[in-house]
Amino acid sequence: MKHLEAFALLTVVLSASACATRAEYNPPGALLIQEQGSFAVGGTVITAPGTFDPFRQGHFNPAGQDPAGQTLHGDHAYVSYQLPVNARALPLVFWHGHGQSAKTWESTPDGREGFRSIFLRRRFPVYLIDQPRRGRAARSTQPSTLTAAPDEQLWFGIFRIGLWPDFYPGVQFSSDPEVLNQFFRQMVPNTGPYDADVNINAVSALFDRIGPGVLVTHSQSGGLGWRTAIKNRSVRAIVSYEPGSGFIFPQGEAPEPMTYAGGTARGVEVPLSDFMQLTKIPIVMYYGDFIAESPTPNPGQDQWRATLAMARQFRDAVNRHGGDVTVVHLPEAGVRGNTHFPMSDLNNVQVADLLSQFLAQKGLE
């Protein structure tokens, strides 16, 4: 009895102290990161003709140096990564769209957690890309002129936040002016000529470095993602938010071009042998709300009418050849009000839940 009593008290003390210590360092809501960092991957090196003389040119001359014999490392991607504690096997590799950077996946314009932190909490290793000639990967091997031409009202429409100056009713985007201010300031220019192959090569080099993973694309990178998966077998699945162009088809199978208010959507034909790689991996595409169902003079809505139709043609072509492609038009799934940026809309946790369900269904967790 006596030693049992003592044993009981001893156990209580031990358990209290040990757990209190851990609790102190592990409060609810904390992100547990095993490793984080950043690196450059891919790219090329150019060398100017001539000989470099360190004694003549060693000082900084704001008017510009003599490049003779010097190198420039450029056209790489910049990648930031975080590996959570008890990480799942397959990482998520996030690739931004036109005029954007990895910021797309970080904090939302209204300051909530974006997909980076949401999926870290779900124990996925997360890699964020700044594609070549963009953001922190801005060193280009080709010169370029930046015009600083105002264009934000254009994007307000294309990104389906509304028809400037009005927000769409029920849009999942805050009407707080500071939120639109933050959203506009996410944009970054190209710092070199846009080159699809330069981008695909750098992202393929990333998969060579990290091995198998799930590629998550947005808008312009959607079209690049299909071609990256053809180039690199380590792309084990593709999740594409609002792929906007570059849908590929086997030679002879591209649908008729689809005109819309302000442009024409066209398929891109590739050899069947390349196309068939897309039949070997699960692919899902998500589209938001405010997409016209019939032709409309509102270009921001009409462009996506044609794009969604082309995405369904792409889905049917891949599946016809034995693939596994799904198009999710969010309103049809009961998820309403999304813009061109579902990953950072007010309901982005609901959008993330759909992605988690897809990954579970396809055995990618």
Added chain:
Amino acid sequence: MKHLEAFALLTVVLSASACATRAEYNPPGALLIQEQGSFAVGGTVITAPGTFDPFRQGHFNPAGQDPAGQTLHGDHAYVSYQLPVNARALPLVFWHGHGQSAKTWESTPDGREGFRSIFLRRRFPVYLIDQPRRGRAARSTQPSTLTAAPDEQLWFGIFRIGLWPDFYPGVQFSSDPEVLNQFFRQMVPNTGPYDADVNINAVSALFDRIGPGVLVTHSQSGGLGWRTAIKNRSVRAIVSYEPGSGFIFPQGEAPEPMTYAGGTARGVEVPLSDFMQLTKIPIVMYYGDFIAESPTPNPGQDQWRATLAMARQFRDAVNRHGGDVTVVHLPEAGVRGNTHFPMSDLNNVQVADLLSQFLAQKGLE
């Protein structure tokens, strides 16, 4: 007896299960992040004359849109932040140098932890800046032309890694070619005209947002840091790694210009009333190795001879007026082999330890 026995067993079970659960999620080496994210701060908005017509201009035209009536939000800073669990009171705000981005403070070129993760482990809130017209803050309100001119051998010398193509003996920089490849790819161009006031205004806006903090500068941002502290009283201390130019002095107190192989170091005079703000906060400057003690034809070493002499003049001027400025020439402190990037050199943990000691000595922990 019976219920005591039961109590003992129950306690054992509870303590074992509870602690095992926490241990599973809190392994050694994990970073514990309470919150992380990113945002834009500061900047301006320009608006093109005319009226925006969303029906005419709503579609994307690769040849460029009519800017009529449209806006461009630019000249802001991009800031990424991480707040550790049990964070200290004063955050560290890290500001990169010329041609660099916040990457300076992330992984080192050889893949080890940089100051971001090192000081998160030491429980400091960490804010990393991409200054306006750079990296992820690339949207500029002014146009610019990027030349893509090779210049890396120049920087190899100015950054005191060596005298191209040779590394300095004992330099704290790996001779693995992939490390130099990573280092060169850290560089990013200006995406608009360099404007000191644009940079100072954005970083001051950051301190307005986050409140009191310690500003950590590098190279070119050193000179901007002094002026940011004059502008914003929330800058409670400055830690400057190899400030390279822009040392300020009260009117009439600037030293004679100092010539070096390839240029001239000059002080910048400001009103005494502004200058006096620098006497109210602790300031420390760190300089690495391979700095000439007497004039040399090696411009990479001679530039820093003059710069270090100017830094000591600046120190003496502030202290003469009642300030608290320290210059640490690392080799004199027994820390040898450092380049212009002590925060990412092979001995960067030792360099970080010196900073921790400074923060403790000044009551900034």
